Amino acid sequence: RLFSSEKLTQRDHSLPNPSWSKDLRLLFDQFMKKCEDSSWKRLPSYKCESSQRVQDFKTHFLDPKFMNEQTVHGQLFTRSFEDGLGFEYAMFCNDAEKRIVCLFQGGPYLQGVPGFLHGGAIATIIDATTGMTALLAGGIVMTANLNINFKRPIPLCSTVVLNSQLDKVEGRKFFVSCNIHSVDGKTLYSETTGLFIKLDPDKRLK
């Protein structure tokens, strides 16, 4: 059976799979259409990325003492569940508007209160989306602060839309806001502001 770890890590997870709901597929198709004039771009997503940015991060910020037998097997948290069970999402960015839209379906393993998503899972997808918004603008950043107002519970396995926007840059500080709405736009589930700091090349993470 063909089952190399190389193949697993190279799969682009931001493409439709059989677990995706009709809503998620429809929205995905709408955003793929917006990509045709290049104003929007779909962001590919892997369990393990080996982009230049990741290499730069390892070279400049990661102390070699953190690279041990276990950490070499590290993979992106949001892509660590079987298809459909955890975070199913696709992100689209608009460079000119400094925005990211994340189409998200939170699966059954992300349950908190019965029937609804866990707040930590919601925070995770917000962190991933706002973090990517800051990262596209500023390079290697880390989350310093996330302030989330949870306004309505998100039904488990439903599809929702995250809208993230870079609001302001002050030196190494990137201020990002993000809201989550239902697909029909009628329900506002959460509002967030976040602060991301571009890492200082003279400081290694300890």
Ligand SMILES: CC/C=C\C/C=C\C/C=C\CCCCCCCC(=O)SCCNC(=O)CCNC(=O)[C@H](O)C(C)(C)COP(=O)(O)OP(=O)(O)OC[C@H]1O[C@@H](n2cnc3c(N)ncnc32)[C@H](O)[C@@H]1OP(=O)(O)O
């Ligand atoms: C990391 C990405 C790497 C590679 C990416 C490659 C590919 C992408 C693949 C996937 C992307 C997935 C995206 C997922 C995004 C998830 C991001 C995270 O969850 S990161 C994990 C959680 N965050 C942390 O663990 C950070 C812990 N904190 C720190 O390490 C440090 O505090 C810091 C944030 C690095 C900042 O430390 P520095 O020493 O660099 O800066 P400071 O001199 O302390 O501060 C600079 C400036 O900012 C102000 N400030 C700092 N923190 C806060 C805060 N919490 N609230 C308000 N202001 C803050 C500080 O006062 C300074 O301001 P100034 O004096 O006006 O300059």
